[in-house]
Amino acid sequence: MDTKSEKNDIKHPFDFEAGYLVKSPCKKCNARDIFPKCLDSCEIIKKIHSALANVIICSR
Numbered sequence: 001m002d003t004k005s006e007k008n009d010i011k012h013p014f015d016f017e018a019g020y021l022v023k024s025p026c027k028k029c030n031a032r033d034i035f036p037k038c039l040d041s042c043e044i045i046k047k048i049h050s051a052l053a054n055v056i057i058c059s060r
Contacts, residue, residue: 021048
């Protein structure tokens with residue numbers, strides 16, 4: 001079900017294969033001075049959580 005074309009449709013700057021963010025969205029954020037208090041209201045972090053929740057993890 002997870003085809004190569006579906007993987008290419010993901011337009012996020014994440015390396016889902018390795019499970020790491022390629023670049024932290026917090027590094028250049030305008031709310032960085034209040035980090036980590038901003039995490040609960042951050043739309044970018046919410047999108048990251050949603051995208052990661054849709055990834056199926058397989059391990060042997």
